[in-house]
Structure formats: structure tokens, C-alpha cells
Amino acid sequence: MTALCVRNIAKAYESTVAVADISFSIGSGKVLAICGENGAGKSTLMKILSGATRPDKGEILIDEMPVLLPEPADAMNYGIRTVYQELSLLPHISVAENMLLGRMPTNRSGFVIDWKEANRFAGKILSDLGFGQINPRDLLGSLSIAQQQIIEIAKALVSDPRILILDEPTAVLSASETERLFTHVRKLAASGKTILYISHRLEEIFDIADEVVVLKDGRSVLQEPVNGLSQRQLIEAMVGRPLSTIFPKRDNRPGDVILKIENLSRTGAFTDISLTVHAGEIVGMFGLVGSGRTEVAQAIFGSRPAETGTIQLYGELLNILTPMDAVRHGVAMITEDRKGDGLALDTSVLDNVSLASFQRISHWGVLDNELRHKLVDAKAIELDIRPSGTDRPVRQLSGGNQQKVVIAKWLLVENTRLFIFDEPTRGVDIATKMEIYQIIAELACQGVAILLISSELPEVLGLSNRLLVMREGHLVAELTPDSFKPELIFSYSAGLSPISSQEVVH
Amino acid sequence: MTAIIPKTDIKKSFAKRFSRADLIFISAILILVIVASIASDSFLTQRNIVNISRQIVTNGFLSLGILMVIRTGGIDLTVGSTLAFAGLLATGLQEQMHFSAAICVALAVGGLIGWLNGWLVARFDLQPFIVTLATMGSVRGLLYVYADSPRYPSDELFRSLIGGAFVGPVPVTFLLFAAAVPLVWFYLNRTVSGRIAFSLGVNKEAVRLAGVNVGRHLIFAYVASGIFAAIAGVLLASRLGIAQPSVGAAYELDAIAAVVIGGGLLGGGGGTALGVLGGVLALAVVDNVLNLFNVDSYYQQLLKGLIILVAVLARRKKA
Numbered sequence A: 001m002t003a004l005c006v007r008n009i010a011k012a013y014e015s016t017v018a019v020a021d022i023s024f025s026i027g028s029g030k031v032l033a034i035c036g037e038n039g040a041g042k043s044t045l046m047k048i049l050s051g052a053t054r055p056d057k058g059e060i061l062i063d064e065m066p067v068l069l070p071e072p073a074d075a076m077n078y079g080i081r082t083v084y085q086e087l088s089l090l091p092h093i094s095v096a097e098n099m100l101l102g103r104m105p106t107n108r109s110g111f112v113i114d115w116k117e118a119n120r121f122a123g124k125i126l127s128d129l130g131f132g133q134i135n136p137r138d139l140l141g142s143l144s145i146a147q148q149q150i151i152e153i154a155k156a157l158v159s160d161p162r163i164l165i166l167d168e169p170t171a172v173l174s175a176s177e178t179e180r181l182f183t184h185v186r187k188l189a190a191s192g193k194t195i196l197y198i199s200h201r202l203e204e205i206f207d208i209a210d211e212v213v214v215l216k217d218g219r220s221v222l223q224e225p226v227n228g229l230s231q232r233q234l235i236e237a238m239v240g241r242p243l244s245t246i247f248p249k250r251d252n253r254p255g256d257v258i259l260k261i262e263n264l265s266r267t268g269a270f271t272d273i274s275l276t277v278h279a280g281e282i283v284g285m286f287g288l289v290g291s292g293r294t295e296v297a298q299a300i301f302g303s304r305p306a307e308t309g310t311i312q313l314y315g316e317l318l319n320i321l322t323p324m325d326a327v328r329h330g331v332a333m334i335t336e337d338r339k340g341d342g343l344a345l346d347t348s349v350l351d352n353v354s355l356a357s358f359q360r361i362s363h364w365g366v367l368d369n370e371l372r373h374k375l376v377d378a379k380a381i382e383l384d385i386r387p388s389g390t391d392r393p394v395r396q397l398s399g400g401n402q403q404k405v406v407i408a409k410w411l412l413v414e415n416t417r418l419f420i421f422d423e424p425t426r427g428v429d430i431a432t433k434m435e436i437y438q439i440i441a442e443l444a445c446q447g448v449a450i451l452l453i454s455s456e457l458p459e460v461l462g463l464s465n466r467l468l469v470m471r472e473g474h475l476v477a478e479l480t481p482d483s484f485k486p487e488l489i490f491s492y493s494a495g496l497s498p499i500s501s502q503e504v505v506h
Numbered sequence B: 001m002t003a004i005i006p007k008t009d010i011k012k013s014f015a016k017r018f019s020r021a022d023l024i025f026i027s028a029i030l031i032l033v034i035v036a037s038i039a040s041d042s043f044l045t046q047r048n049i050v051n052i053s054r055q056i057v058t059n060g061f062l063s064l065g066i067l068m069v070i071r072t073g074g075i076d077l078t079v080g081s082t083l084a085f086a087g088l089l090a091t092g093l094q095e096q097m098h099f100s101a102a103i104c105v106a107l108a109v110g111g112l113i114g115w116l117n118g119w120l121v122a123r124f125d126l127q128p129f130i131v132t133l134a135t136m137g138s139v140r141g142l143l144y145v146y147a148d149s150p151r152y153p154s155d156e157l158f159r160s161l162i163g164g165a166f167v168g169p170v171p172v173t174f175l176l177f178a179a180a181v182p183l184v185w186f187y188l189n190r191t192v193s194g195r196i197a198f199s200l201g202v203n204k205e206a207v208r209l210a211g212v213n214v215g216r217h218l219i220f221a222y223v224a225s226g227i228f229a230a231i232a233g234v235l236l237a238s239r240l241g242i243a244q245p246s247v248g249a250a251y252e253l254d255a256i257a258a259v260v261i262g263g264g265l266l267g268g269g270g271g272t273a274l275g276v277l278g279g280v281l282a283l284a285v286v287d288n289v290l291n292l293f294n295v296d297s298y299y300q301q302l303l304k305g306l307i308i309l310v311a312v313l314a315r316r317k318k319a
Helices: A042-049 A072-077 A095-099 A115-128 A145-157 A175-190 A202-208 A231-239 A293-301 A323-328 A338-342 A349-353 A369-382 A399-411 A430-445 A457-463 A486-494 B020-039 B046-071 B079-095 B099-124 B128-146 B156-163 B172-190 B192-202 B204-208 B214-240 B251-261 B273-292 B297-314
Strands: A002-013 A016-027 A031-036 A057-062 A065-067 A080-083 A163-167 A194-198 A211-216 A219-225 A257-266 A270-278 A282-286 A308-313 A316-318 A331-334 A418-422 A449-454 A466-471 A474-479 A503-505
Touching: A002 A042, A002 A194, A016 A042, A016 A057, A016 A194, A016 A211, A031 A042, A031 A175, A031 A202, A031 A231, A042 A080, A042 A163, A042 A194, A072 A080, A080 A145, A095 A115, A095 A145, A115 A145, A145 A163, A145 A175, A175 A194, A175 A202, A175 A486, A194 A202, A202 A231, A211 A231, A231 A430, A257 A293, A257 A449, A270 A293, A270 A449, A270 A474, A282 A293, A282 A430, A282 A457, A293 A323, A293 A331, A293 A418, A293 A449, A323 A331, A331 A399, A338 A399, A338 B204, A349 A369, A349 A399, A349 B192, A369 A399, A399 A430, A418 A430, A430 A449, A430 A457, A449 A457, A457 A486, A466 A486, A474 A486, B020 B273, B020 B297, B046 B079, B046 B172, B046 B192, B046 B214, B046 B251, B046 B273, B079 B099, B079 B128, B079 B156, B079 B214, B079 B251, B099 B128, B099 B214, B156 B172, B156 B214, B172 B192, B172 B214, B172 B273, B192 B204, B192 B214, B204 B214, B251 B273, B251 B297, B273 B297
Parallel strands: A016 A219, A031 A194, A031 A211, A080 A163, A163 A194, A282 A449, A282 A466, A331 A418, A418 A449, A474 A503
Antiparallel strands: A002 A016, A002 A057, A057 A065, A211 A219, A257 A270, A257 A308, A308 A316, A466 A474
């Protein structure tokens, strides 16, 4: 039986068509993946299904009955629950209170909260979800971002929904957390719930979904079972053109040593890290979330300095204690959390892109506005940041374009010789991903040293000249392209081989 | 919302620079001015206009200073105390030195108080509200230690050259304020420090990770605010010919009100020098009109509070 059917839905905001014509249907107990580039209409579709906005045309059928969803409450009455990518939790109250907000159990009086029951109920949902180790009494703010994402999902499950919409739920989860979540998503589906799963990660779609719908320019261009589909077909449907290759050719030639770190340690983060990066070389760094990759990068960049060990840039021993020191010595870092610390979202593209280059565009502290506009405009055009016009607040841009703004900021800095990319394509559509890969490859060709941190294995495998694997704060392996085998890398990162000695595999 | 903004957007038309809320405020003030000039014989007289222009100087300097701090995401509650201290120093020290030297000392002390605020906020990552609340009390205490009774300027030039001086019909103090507005505009829009301060108010960590010396620019804003408050204090003492140790209590509230009415956002990310000018003018005209019609000062307080509420409501961001 068809649980949810969408027919010829369309929605325009004034003159902008967000959704032109989307149709699909899905049976109960199935997982339907919805994928498409940014701007393909995913978020509008999600808003329509959750009652946050009304379609101009088309109809929605639940259990083969046409329904109207003018308000979020209506969608909830039909058992539709949506888990948005942006967390909507309150850090200052407990996990249980967050999950049960607005529906706290009370004792017989009807006024007094029954905390015991609330905590028991929240704890049960969490342990059903496979995350029983989270204490419902803990303050939400004390949880990691990954755990908060889990709470967001648990909150949706409180009301026992029939249709669950998940928007990129794994964006902040580690591989093992993702696997646990998937196990439960499969369980939910087996119990007859219908799940709409929105994701950029193609591997996940093949892992979790029964069927996939591809959106392109506001239209549904493909609905098929994932079994008969290849990654390539899926990408081509999303991008709308055939792909010769996703990754640029590796024709860069490593030169002199740019970065050399020795025995770098910080308690609780990483231990005894030694590595080198050469000019024109892309060194990939792979590891699960929490393996210490980001922390090593932060130590090199000075945002959280190491306690012991040395950092050398171009043979010079440096004491990098702040990002200011690092930038002065030609280091750039694209951080993993662009909304949190990469961008000032409510300021313009212009202000964001010029933030690291004030020396270049000012004289005696006074801005050369003409030069500033000229340089920023040129970068915006070069990276094809859309929509055009650099006065727009960055918040109005899509995730992919926001990431381009971060990259543009660092490309504008002169004489940068080491680029650190930390998860450069997280939450970015496939077309922008390819553009970012191209930028990284071009930088390497110009002789810039690159440290590329990513938890997307295809990405590090496709771009790196050398791959470092981290686990639990240790560097556990160094591999060259002829030994880039996914199973091998996973086994190093997941701890199926001993940590004690760093292995060099050739 | 417009779907496509062309690249020529950088040079906006004059009318587009104003938001709907701005236009509502400007029209409301214009209507008030028109009604007042019809209803009262004294409103549009030269004497009254000169009066208004002198009265806005104090709040004007305080507001410009606070604007610079608010843009960084902070707040400066010390300004009222700094104003009183600077006024006392500039008059009281005239016994020991030339009045111009006394003014320099007063401004330097204002800058020092600002530096202390900024340093505490930047160095220890403390909340600006708490830091400046603490210094507000401490500075007030300190100034009473220095002088617990009013001080009078001993040098007659102190009054006649500044507070009592005119260029044609225009008071010199007003000219100083009028010159400060474009200066602050220039700082906010055309200097590295001003742009960094603005970004700091939106996302401090992003600025730090761009390799910028966050502390220096943060401290600068507080120092500027302290100096502006000191200027306001000196000008006020010079105009009145007396420096009271009790002056300036709750002045910070009027200054914050002017910034908010002019479009400033507490918590950072908004506010312009021109907006502050508008906010200061609006408050001054309202005060003046109510005075002309002999409205009880309690009602004045009430009305000012309502105006601030309306300003905040009108500028509320739509979700």
C-alpha cells in the first residue's frame, strides 16, 4: 500500500520557482532517499510535507487519501515528523525536557511534572534508538553535536510518527554513530514506518534506501530502486550531465618540504604526531570523528596550540600560538564548521571574503574600498559564487556557495604556502564538490602544500598524493596511492590493527 | 524580497538606504515638528533651535561612542560615570594647570577607562554588560573620592571658547558633534578596525580564525567610547560652567535608546552613525516639545520608554 504519494507539486516564491513539478510515491515500511544539488527543491519539498509552507499546485496523498497540510500541526496530525538539519534544541535544559517539550508527563494533579516518568520515557526512546548511554537527565548543552543530532531524531520519535523525514542526519555523525543510526532506521522501516531520507552522501543512499528520487531544478527527474542503480547514474541524474571524472588528474609534482611537524602532542587530543607536507603535495588525513585530525590541524594553525613538539615551516622553527601567527607565516585553514567559525553569516560576502586580507586592501588602517571591491568581485566571479553581488549577507547563500565564500577568503590572502582543508565539502552539493576538488588540485599545481582532512573516503583517495590515517589521537598509518584500498584504510581507522607503531605501507 | 540584485547594487539609491522602519520614524518626527511649530510659538524660534542643538551634544557623543561598542557585540554602561569624571577633571584641574591641559587629562582618563573595559572584555572573555556595569560603579565611586562637591572652572576662557561660543548662530559644541558624526561613519565603514569590529559583532571566532588580532580592535572600540564620553563631559561642564559629581546617572540609557531607535542592534551586527544622529535628534525633539507644552517629566519618561519599545518592535526581524 502506498503510504505517501506526491503528485505534480509546484511552489514559487514571488518570481522564483522553488519547486516546478515533483511527483513520487513510496510504500509503507520503505526508505526513500531524496537527493539533488542545493537549490534542486529539497528543502521546499520538505517544508511542504511538514506543513511549513503551502504548495501552489499539486496534491499530497497519505494512505491513498488526498490531504491538505496548511499548518505544521496538520502534518503532525497525519503522523508526519521532520528532523531538520539545523538543530532546534535548547542547551540549558535536560535531554528529556528537550525531547518532551510541550508534552511533559504530569502527575495526577495535571500541573506538576512527573520527572521520573519523563526521564524513564526519554531513556527508553534513546535506548531503543541504540544510544542508551545518553543520560536523559544531562543538560543538552553538555552533549556533543553528534549526540545532539541523535536527540533531535529521538524527539521526533516521541510521538510515534508514521512518516519520518530526516534531513542529512549524518552530517555530523561519525561512521560508527551513522551505522548505529542506520540499524535503527532499518528497524523503524521494518515496523512499518515510512522514511524520507535526504542526503548528499551517495554511499549512504545505497546503504540505507530502498528507492531514490532525484530532484533537479525543482523537478523529480528519476525514481528508481537503488538496487538497479550505479553511483555514476545517480550523480549524472543529479548534475544533469555526464561525468568524465569526478576528481581532477593527479599531475602535481611534490617539491620541497613546506610543513614539518615532529612529536606534536596535546593531552586528550593527540599524541606524538610527526608528519611532513611538501610543496605541491596533497596529503590526505583520514580518521573517524574524534580521532584527533581536526585537533592536529588546529595545533598547526594556532587556534588550539599543542603542548609539546615542534612545527617547522620551510625549514624555520616556529612558535605558532594564535591563528594570527599562522596566517602571517602563510598558513590558511578552512575549518570544518563554516557556520560556527568560518563565516560571519549576517555580514556581506564582501566583508567575509576580505576578512583575512585587510593588510592588502588598506593603507594605514584606512580601507581602499575600490581595490577591496575589485579583488572580492574578481574572486567571486572566479569561484562562481551565486547569486552574484557581494553585498548580500552570506546567510542567504546555499551551503555550497557559503563554502566558496570561505575558500575565497583564503585564496585572497597573498603568499599562502600551506592550505589546511578540514572537511571542505561537508553539506555541499555534488557540483560544488567537484569545483572545490578542482580548486584544491589547482592550488597543488601552483606549488601550495595541502593538508586535506576528510571523513569521506572517496574524497581523500581521489585527491591525495599520500594518505595519513589517524585513530584515537595517534597517526596509525601512512599510505601511498598504490595501497589506497578502502578496506585497509577502514581497518586502520577503526582499530582492527594495533596502534603501537606507525606503519608505512607502500 | 527581490529575486535578483544586480551588481550595481553597491551604489544604492538614496531612498533605498532607508528601511521601512526608518521611514516611519522620519515621518513621525517630521509630523511632530510640524504639529509643534503650528501649536507653539516658541518651537521654531532661533533660541529654541539653538537650545535643541546644544542639548543633543551630550547624548550625541555618548551615543556615537556606544554605537562603536555595540557594533562589536558589546555594550558600554560606564559612559555616564566617565562623563561626570571627565567634567570634574577638566574643571577641577584648572587650579593646577592650563585648561587645555586639564581637558587633555580628562580625555586621557576617559580613554583609560575605556581601555580598561576593553582589556577586561578581550583578555578574559568577560561579558561586556557585567564588566562595564562594574566599572560604572567603580568610576562613580572614584570620582567622588576625587571631588564630592561641584567644581567650577577658574579659567573664563574654558566657557567662552567652547561651551558658550558660537560660530554665527551655531553653537561650537554642536559643530564638534556634527564633525564627529562623519568621523564615526568613516571609522565604521572605511577603516580596517571598523569593519573588523562589525564582523566581531556577528561572529568573533570567525574573525579570530581569519588571523586577526581580535583584542586590539575590540579594545579600540571601548577606548573610543570612553574618549567620546569624556568629550561629552568636558563640553557639558564647559556649557553649564559647573561640573557636578552626580551628573550623568542613567545617561547611558538615553544613549542606548538613541542607538536602538537609529537601527542599532544590541548584540552586534547593525547600527550606523547617521542612524544615531536620527535617534539623538528624535529624542531631543520629543523632549523639547514636551517641555514646551509643560508636560510633567514623569510622562516624558513614560513616553520615551514607549518610543524605545516601538523602535524595537518596528525593527524586529521577521522570521
